[in-house]
Amino acid sequence: MITIRDVAKQAGVSVATVSRVLNSHRSSSEKARLAVQSAVEKLGYYPNANAKALAMQHNDTIGVVVTDVADPFFAILVKAVDKVAEQHHKTILIGIGYHNEEKERKAIDTLLCKRCSCLVVHAKALSDIELQQYLTRVPGMVIINRVVPKFENRCVSLDNIKGTFYATETLIHLGHQHIGYIGSNHQITDAKERMDGYLTALKHYNIHLNQYVIANSSPDFEGGEKAMIDLLSYNSNLTAVVAYNDSMAAGAISVLNENNINVPTQFSIIGFDDMPIARYLIPKLTTIRYPIDLMATYAANLALSLVDDGVSPPNHMHFNPTLVKRFSTKSLV
Structure with a gap:
């Protein structure tokens, strides 16, 4: 079993540094964080028993990371994911990122520690490199409203x-x-x-x-x-x-x-x-x-299909913006 000491040795840092990085401590340097994340990915280490269980089995929870639940846009996103979860007899857990790198990272890590095998993640502050690392480690993770290079097939976005x-x-x-x-x-x-x-x-x-x-x-x-x-x-x-x-x-x-x-x-x-x-x-x-409701529904079904052989992957969908004409425009000609 891989331990935190193995990660420290692989990364060339102390056990204390590994602990700080895994807990998103402010004192962690960017160099140390990248070294630890690389070691974690290479060794397949999970920081606690719950996350270790995540690697071994699925559970009945879908994790959702949004920017702000008070925003109607994200309320619609969460509602759509919850509807899919209910159809598959699952519940959802929500993390909030607030367009903040540290909070987005903490939200994802917290959901993983709670054994969410499926994740629908709206993250704007984290780098492509860090999201790529998460996507590599977490097979059931899907990104919404963003395209991460090399993982385009697990991203749902709009033009x-x-x-x-x-x-x-x-x-x-x-x-x-x-x-x-x-x-x-x-x-x-x-x-x-x-x-x-x-x-x-x-x-x-x-x-x-x-x-x-x-x-x-x-x-x-x-x-x-x-x-x-x-x-x-x-x-x-x-x-x-x-x-x-x-x-x-x-x-x-x-x-x-x-x-x-x-x-x-x-x-x-x-x-x-x-x-x-x-x-x-x-x-x-x-x-x-x-169409965030349609996109979130697609993302949730995709996340489930990635970890559960019993769930059929959704048909390929390309989402496009459309004009909704009402009464705030008028012709000048």
Whole structure:
């Protein structure tokens, strides 16, 4: 049986250092952490009895790592996984990462220690290398909303670039030439990809980009308010905006109303995600649908099929963003 001393010897560090790394202690250096993780992977070591049992048998629990359960997006994700778990007579355990590297790592490790043989993981802060190490060690782990190189067949994601390209293109086809963008200030791939889709559409249709038509803020209602105020402060000719998500779009609409700018008569706006709030705004929000419920269902079934021969793998699915037309946009032509 592999012990912590074997790991320490393989990594060339002390037992205490191995313990600190395995427990995600802040004092662990990056060099030590990588050495220990490499040794753990090579030796097939599991840090406690529960995790050792994970390597030997399955149990009746599916682990789910999300960013924030208070966010409707992740609530839908969790609900979809729970529905699949119920169908297979299993329960779920939830870990929360908060877009924080240490918390994402701790969430995954905690679920593994609780013998979750299947994991559906939404992680944005951990590196590709570390996620690759987890995926190698945990056969039933599936990544959602991200593509990890070498493990593409165990990743479920959406084309964010295509989504904001569609949104921007829709406004251009409606006759808008002065289109702003409200983006997220979170340092994650979604933020970059969604802005890239907007920029790609402007370039494709030969529309000049003014440096003051992009405003980034926190990806919530308050952030949307702040970003919209910034855009109005710098621009007098904007007629439309693409928002990073529906919450930011809602904040932007609030500011437009406060400034007596009518949506959609005087101003058009498109959100992203198609969360429940989009259907209850005034006017109802045109948005890009992110089918997180379908994606989470697929991810959960895939995770189960990877560790249970009795569960058939889901059919190959490619998820695409789609435009949901409501009443927050209007043609200028």
